[in-house]
Amino acid sequence: MIPHPLLSMALLLMWLLLNDFTLGHLVLGSVVAIFGGWAMASLRPDKPKMKKWYLLPKLFLIVFVDIIRSNLAVALLMISGKRRKQTSGFITVPLEIEHPTALAIMAVILTSTPGSAWLAYDERRKTVLIHVLDLIDEEQWIENIKHRYERLLLEIIE
Template identity: 65%
Template sequence: MLPFPILTFCLMIMWMLLNGFTLGHLILGSLVGFVAGWALASLRPEKPRLKKWYLLPKLAAIVIVDIIRSNFSVARLIVMGQKRPDSSGFILLPVQTENPFALAVLAVILTSTPGSAWLEYDSRNKTVLLHVLDLIDRDEWVAMIKNRYEVLLLEIFE
Protein backbone atom coordinates (compact mmCIF):
# COMPACT_ATOMS: atom_id res chain seq x y z
CA MET A 1 0.00 0.00 0.00
CA LEU A 2 2.84 2.37 0.86
CA PRO A 3 5.81 1.72 -1.40
CA PHE A 4 7.84 4.55 0.18
CA PRO A 5 6.49 5.14 3.72
CA ILE A 6 9.32 7.47 4.77
CA LEU A 7 8.81 9.62 1.67
CA THR A 8 5.06 9.72 2.30
CA PHE A 9 5.59 10.79 5.90
CA CYS A 10 8.19 13.42 4.97
CA LEU A 11 5.97 14.90 2.26
CA MET A 12 3.06 15.05 4.69
CA ILE A 13 5.20 16.84 7.30
CA MET A 14 6.61 19.22 4.67
CA TRP A 15 3.10 20.02 3.48
CA MET A 16 2.02 20.82 7.00
CA LEU A 17 5.13 22.93 7.69
CA LEU A 18 4.47 24.99 4.59
CA ASN A 19 0.70 25.36 5.02
CA GLY A 20 -0.07 25.08 8.72
CA PHE A 21 -1.08 22.41 11.20
CA THR A 22 -4.79 21.83 10.60
CA LEU A 23 -6.83 18.69 10.05
CA GLY A 24 -7.53 19.65 6.42
CA HIS A 25 -3.85 20.13 5.67
CA LEU A 26 -3.04 16.85 7.42
CA ILE A 27 -5.48 15.01 5.14
CA LEU A 28 -4.32 16.87 2.03
CA GLY A 29 -0.63 16.36 2.91
CA SER A 30 -1.25 12.65 3.44
CA LEU A 31 -3.00 12.44 0.08
CA VAL A 32 -0.05 14.21 -1.61
CA GLY A 33 2.35 11.78 0.07
CA PHE A 34 0.34 8.71 -1.03
CA VAL A 35 0.04 9.88 -4.63
CA ALA A 36 3.75 10.78 -4.82
CA GLY A 37 4.72 7.38 -3.40
CA TRP A 38 2.57 5.52 -5.92
CA ALA A 39 3.90 7.67 -8.78
CA LEU A 40 7.49 6.94 -7.77
CA ALA A 41 6.75 3.22 -7.43
CA SER A 42 5.72 3.10 -11.08
CA LEU A 43 9.09 4.60 -12.05
CA ARG A 44 11.11 2.03 -10.13
CA PRO A 45 13.21 -0.03 -12.55
CA GLU A 46 13.38 -3.79 -12.34
CA LYS A 47 16.28 -5.28 -10.42
CA PRO A 48 19.27 -6.28 -12.52
CA ARG A 49 19.87 -10.00 -12.87
CA LEU A 50 23.54 -10.81 -12.60
CA LYS A 51 24.29 -14.24 -14.01
CA LYS A 52 28.01 -14.19 -13.25
CA TRP A 53 28.35 -11.64 -10.45
CA TYR A 54 31.81 -12.93 -9.56
CA LEU A 55 33.15 -11.28 -12.77
CA LEU A 56 32.32 -7.79 -11.43
CA PRO A 57 35.67 -7.40 -9.56
CA LYS A 58 37.53 -8.36 -12.75
CA LEU A 59 35.58 -5.76 -14.73
CA ALA A 60 36.16 -3.14 -12.02
CA ALA A 61 39.90 -3.83 -12.01
CA ILE A 62 40.11 -3.54 -15.79
CA VAL A 63 38.14 -0.28 -15.74
CA ILE A 64 40.26 1.23 -12.94
CA VAL A 65 43.50 0.37 -14.76
CA ASP A 66 42.12 1.77 -18.02
CA ILE A 67 40.99 5.00 -16.33
CA ILE A 68 44.43 5.51 -14.76
CA ARG A 69 46.22 4.81 -18.05
CA SER A 70 43.83 7.06 -19.94
CA ASN A 71 44.35 9.87 -17.42
CA PHE A 72 48.09 9.71 -18.00
CA SER A 73 47.65 9.62 -21.79
CA VAL A 74 45.31 12.60 -21.87
CA ALA A 75 47.50 14.53 -19.42
CA ARG A 76 50.54 13.83 -21.60
CA LEU A 77 48.69 15.10 -24.68
CA ILE A 78 47.66 18.27 -22.87
CA VAL A 79 50.92 19.00 -21.03
CA MET A 80 53.25 18.24 -23.93
CA GLY A 81 51.21 20.39 -26.24
CA GLN A 82 52.69 18.62 -29.22
CA LYS A 83 51.86 19.91 -32.65
CA ARG A 84 50.02 16.94 -34.01
CA PRO A 85 47.35 16.52 -36.61
CA ASP A 86 43.87 16.75 -35.18
CA SER A 87 43.08 13.14 -34.38
CA SER A 88 39.82 13.39 -32.46
CA GLY A 89 36.80 11.84 -34.09
CA PHE A 90 33.62 9.85 -33.84
CA ILE A 91 33.17 6.08 -33.84
CA LEU A 92 29.99 4.17 -34.57
CA LEU A 93 30.32 1.13 -32.32
CA PRO A 94 28.05 -1.89 -32.95
CA VAL A 95 26.96 -3.57 -29.71
CA GLN A 96 25.45 -7.01 -29.15
CA THR A 97 23.64 -6.43 -25.89
CA GLU A 98 20.20 -4.96 -25.51
CA ASN A 99 20.19 -5.31 -21.72
CA PRO A 100 19.59 -1.80 -20.32
CA PHE A 101 21.81 -2.45 -17.28
CA ALA A 102 24.72 -3.66 -19.40
CA LEU A 103 24.31 -0.64 -21.67
CA ALA A 104 24.22 1.69 -18.67
CA VAL A 105 27.40 0.17 -17.23
CA LEU A 106 29.11 0.42 -20.63
CA ALA A 107 28.06 4.07 -20.89
CA VAL A 108 29.51 4.82 -17.46
CA ILE A 109 32.75 3.02 -18.31
CA LEU A 110 33.23 4.79 -21.64
CA THR A 111 32.30 8.21 -20.32
CA SER A 112 34.38 7.96 -17.14
CA THR A 113 37.47 7.03 -19.13
CA PRO A 114 39.16 10.32 -20.10
CA GLY A 115 39.47 10.75 -23.83
CA SER A 116 36.19 9.07 -24.75
CA ALA A 117 32.55 10.01 -24.37
CA TRP A 118 29.32 8.07 -25.01
CA LEU A 119 27.08 10.34 -27.06
CA GLU A 120 24.14 8.33 -28.34
CA TYR A 121 22.65 4.83 -28.43
CA ASP A 122 20.55 3.78 -31.41
CA SER A 123 18.37 0.85 -30.34
CA ARG A 124 17.16 0.10 -33.88
CA ASN A 125 20.66 -0.38 -35.29
CA LYS A 126 22.19 -1.43 -31.94
CA THR A 127 25.01 1.08 -32.30
CA VAL A 128 26.68 3.55 -29.97
CA LEU A 129 28.13 6.86 -31.11
CA LEU A 130 31.39 7.63 -29.30
CA HIS A 131 33.68 10.61 -29.38
CA VAL A 132 37.37 9.79 -28.96
CA LEU A 133 40.02 12.42 -28.23
CA ASP A 134 43.01 10.61 -29.71
CA LEU A 135 41.56 8.53 -32.54
CA ILE A 136 44.21 6.90 -34.68
CA ASP A 137 42.65 3.54 -35.62
CA ARG A 138 38.87 3.13 -35.49
CA ASP A 139 38.99 -0.66 -35.79
CA GLU A 140 41.41 -0.89 -32.87
CA TRP A 141 39.03 1.13 -30.67
CA VAL A 142 36.04 -1.00 -31.65
CA ALA A 143 37.95 -4.23 -31.00
CA MET A 144 39.28 -2.94 -27.66
CA ILE A 145 35.81 -1.95 -26.38
CA LYS A 146 34.17 -5.15 -27.57
CA ASN A 147 36.92 -7.45 -26.24
CA ARG A 148 37.64 -5.66 -22.95
CA TYR A 149 34.22 -4.50 -21.81
CA GLU A 150 31.34 -5.87 -23.84
CA VAL A 151 32.41 -9.50 -23.58
CA LEU A 152 32.49 -9.25 -19.77
CA LEU A 153 29.23 -7.33 -19.65
CA LEU A 154 27.55 -9.99 -21.80
CA GLU A 155 28.78 -12.68 -19.40
CA ILE A 156 27.69 -10.75 -16.32
CA PHE A 157 24.23 -9.62 -17.44
CA GLU A 158 23.07 -12.10 -20.10
Protein backbone atom coordinates in the same frame (compact mmCIF):
# COMPACT_ATOMS: atom_id res chain seq x y z
CA MET B 1 0.54 3.75 -0.44
CA ILE B 2 4.10 5.03 -0.08
CA PRO B 3 6.44 2.81 -2.13
CA HIS B 4 9.65 4.60 -1.07
CA PRO B 5 9.14 5.92 2.46
CA LEU B 6 12.74 7.04 2.98
CA LEU B 7 12.76 8.95 -0.30
CA SER B 8 9.40 10.55 0.55
CA MET B 9 10.64 11.57 3.99
CA ALA B 10 13.83 13.03 2.51
CA LEU B 11 11.81 14.99 -0.07
CA LEU B 12 9.51 16.33 2.62
CA LEU B 13 12.47 17.30 4.82
CA MET B 14 14.19 19.03 1.90
CA TRP B 15 10.95 20.86 1.05
CA LEU B 16 10.63 22.12 4.60
CA LEU B 17 14.29 23.14 4.78
CA LEU B 18 14.01 25.13 1.55
CA ASN B 19 10.72 26.81 2.53
CA ASP B 20 9.21 28.20 5.70
CA PHE B 21 7.85 25.68 8.15
CA THR B 22 4.12 26.36 7.93
CA LEU B 23 1.09 24.13 7.81
CA GLY B 24 0.58 24.91 4.12
CA HIS B 25 4.18 23.99 3.23
CA LEU B 26 3.89 20.82 5.33
CA VAL B 27 0.80 19.73 3.36
CA LEU B 28 2.23 20.76 -0.01
CA GLY B 29 5.59 19.14 0.78
CA SER B 30 3.82 15.93 1.80
CA VAL B 31 1.95 15.84 -1.51
CA VAL B 32 5.17 16.45 -3.45
CA ALA B 33 6.95 13.76 -1.41
CA ILE B 34 4.24 11.15 -2.01
CA PHE B 35 4.09 11.86 -5.75
CA GLY B 36 7.89 11.78 -5.88
CA GLY B 37 7.84 8.31 -4.33
CA TRP B 38 5.22 7.14 -6.82
CA ALA B 39 7.22 8.56 -9.73
CA MET B 40 10.32 6.76 -8.55
CA ALA B 41 8.40 3.49 -8.23
CA SER B 42 7.24 3.75 -11.84
CA LEU B 43 10.83 4.32 -13.03
CA ARG B 44 12.19 1.21 -11.37
CA PRO B 45 13.80 -1.01 -14.04
CA ASP B 46 13.74 -4.78 -14.06
CA LYS B 47 16.43 -6.35 -11.96
CA PRO B 48 19.12 -7.99 -14.06
CA LYS B 49 19.84 -11.67 -13.66
CA MET B 50 23.50 -12.11 -12.91
CA LYS B 51 24.82 -15.29 -14.53
CA LYS B 52 28.41 -14.92 -13.43
CA TRP B 53 28.42 -12.29 -10.67
CA TYR B 54 31.89 -13.39 -9.58
CA LEU B 55 33.28 -11.67 -12.72
CA LEU B 56 32.21 -8.24 -11.40
CA PRO B 57 35.50 -7.61 -9.54
CA LYS B 58 37.40 -8.38 -12.75
CA LEU B 59 35.27 -5.85 -14.66
CA PHE B 60 35.73 -3.24 -11.91
CA LEU B 61 39.49 -3.75 -11.95
CA ILE B 62 39.68 -3.45 -15.75
CA VAL B 63 37.58 -0.28 -15.69
CA PHE B 64 39.60 1.19 -12.80
CA VAL B 65 42.90 0.58 -14.60
CA ASP B 66 41.48 1.98 -17.85
CA ILE B 67 40.27 5.13 -16.06
CA ILE B 68 43.71 5.70 -14.53
CA ARG B 69 45.47 5.10 -17.87
CA SER B 70 43.01 7.33 -19.69
CA ASN B 71 43.42 10.11 -17.11
CA LEU B 72 47.17 10.03 -17.65
CA ALA B 73 46.80 10.01 -21.44
CA VAL B 74 44.38 12.96 -21.42
CA ALA B 75 46.61 14.87 -18.99
CA LEU B 76 49.60 14.33 -21.28
CA LEU B 77 47.51 15.47 -24.25
CA MET B 78 46.54 18.65 -22.41
CA ILE B 79 50.06 19.34 -21.16
CA SER B 80 51.61 18.85 -24.59
CA GLY B 81 49.26 21.50 -25.97
CA LYS B 82 49.53 22.22 -29.67
CA ARG B 83 52.77 20.33 -30.18
CA ARG B 84 50.85 17.20 -31.10
CA LYS B 85 48.01 17.09 -33.58
CA GLN B 86 44.83 15.93 -31.89
CA THR B 87 42.53 13.75 -33.92
CA SER B 88 39.20 13.65 -32.13
CA GLY B 89 36.34 11.96 -33.86
CA PHE B 90 33.19 9.90 -33.70
CA ILE B 91 32.97 6.14 -34.00
CA THR B 92 30.01 3.83 -34.30
CA VAL B 93 30.35 0.61 -32.35
CA PRO B 94 28.04 -2.36 -33.03
CA LEU B 95 26.88 -3.97 -29.79
CA GLU B 96 25.48 -7.38 -28.94
CA ILE B 97 24.23 -6.22 -25.53
CA GLU B 98 20.46 -5.76 -25.34
CA HIS B 99 19.67 -5.71 -21.61
CA PRO B 100 18.95 -2.13 -20.43
CA THR B 101 21.05 -2.51 -17.28
CA ALA B 102 24.04 -3.82 -19.22
CA LEU B 103 23.67 -0.94 -21.68
CA ALA B 104 23.55 1.54 -18.80
CA ILE B 105 26.69 0.02 -17.27
CA MET B 106 28.44 0.20 -20.63
CA ALA B 107 27.41 3.87 -20.97
CA VAL B 108 28.79 4.66 -17.51
CA ILE B 109 32.05 2.86 -18.26
CA LEU B 110 32.62 4.62 -21.57
CA THR B 111 31.62 8.05 -20.27
CA SER B 112 33.60 7.81 -17.04
CA THR B 113 36.75 7.00 -18.95
CA PRO B 114 38.31 10.39 -19.81
CA GLY B 115 38.70 10.97 -23.51
CA SER B 116 35.55 9.14 -24.56
CA ALA B 117 31.83 9.84 -24.27
CA TRP B 118 28.74 7.75 -25.04
CA LEU B 119 26.54 9.99 -27.19
CA ALA B 120 23.67 7.99 -28.66
CA TYR B 121 22.37 4.44 -28.82
CA ASP B 122 20.47 3.25 -31.89
CA GLU B 123 18.23 0.43 -30.70
CA ARG B 124 17.21 -0.54 -34.23
CA ARG B 125 20.77 -1.00 -35.50
CA LYS B 126 22.18 -1.97 -32.07
CA THR B 127 24.99 0.55 -32.41
CA VAL B 128 26.36 3.25 -30.15
CA LEU B 129 27.89 6.55 -31.22
CA ILE B 130 30.98 7.43 -29.18
CA HIS B 131 33.12 10.56 -29.25
CA VAL B 132 36.84 9.91 -28.76
CA LEU B 133 39.26 12.71 -27.89
CA ASP B 134 42.36 11.12 -29.40
CA LEU B 135 41.17 8.86 -32.20
CA ILE B 136 44.12 7.28 -33.95
CA ASP B 137 42.82 3.82 -34.87
CA GLU B 138 39.03 3.39 -35.03
CA GLU B 139 39.21 -0.40 -35.35
CA GLN B 140 41.39 -0.63 -32.23
CA TRP B 141 38.81 1.35 -30.25
CA ILE B 142 35.97 -0.88 -31.43
CA GLU B 143 37.96 -4.03 -30.63
CA ASN B 144 38.86 -2.74 -27.15
CA ILE B 145 35.27 -1.88 -26.32
CA LYS B 146 33.92 -5.19 -27.58
CA HIS B 147 36.58 -7.39 -25.99
CA ARG B 148 37.31 -5.54 -22.75
CA TYR B 149 33.81 -4.48 -21.68
CA GLU B 150 31.07 -5.97 -23.82
CA ARG B 151 32.31 -9.55 -23.63
CA LEU B 152 32.47 -9.38 -19.82
CA LEU B 153 29.08 -7.71 -19.53
CA LEU B 154 27.52 -10.37 -21.74
CA GLU B 155 28.94 -13.04 -19.43
CA ILE B 156 27.81 -11.28 -16.26
CA ILE B 157 24.28 -10.13 -17.16
CA GLU B 158 21.65 -12.19 -18.97
